[in-house]
Amino acid sequence: MICLTTLAFALAFAMPAAAAPPDTAAATSPQTQAQKPGVKEKKICKSDINTGSMMPKRTCMTAEEWAASDAANRKVVEDTLDQQNSRSR
Numbered sequence: 001m002i003c004l005t006t007l008a009f010a011l012a013f014a015m016p017a018a019a020a021p022p023d024t025a026a027a028t029s030p031q032t033q034a035q036k037p038g039v040k041e042k043k044i045c046k047s048d049i050n051t052g053s054m055m056p057k058r059t060c061m062t063a064e065e066w067a068a069s070d071a072a073n074r075k076v077v078e079d080t081l082d083q084q085n086s087r088s089r
Contacts, residue, residue: 041062041063041064042062042063043060043061043062044060044061044062044063044066045058045059045060046058046059046060047059
């Protein structure tokens with residue numbers, strides 16, 4: 001019984017890593033193509049704890065990618081607030 005439980009936990013932790021899509025956004029962005037081949041931008045890593053999970057997810061992106069992500073998130077929040085305000089009038 002303990003062996004079966006251990007196997008279930010091992011599979012549960014291995015599945016998300018195997019099912020994660022490859023990070024193709026960095027390979028196709030115009031900024032990475034314009035850089036010199038030997039120069040890499042420094043990655044900034046942040047940990048997020050998702051709802052329903054005790055395991056933090058680590059996300060690493062460049063400063064420009066973080067800024068673009070923050071801008072996109074800000075736009076979603078502003079659009080949602082605009083929709084809520086237009087309904088309440």
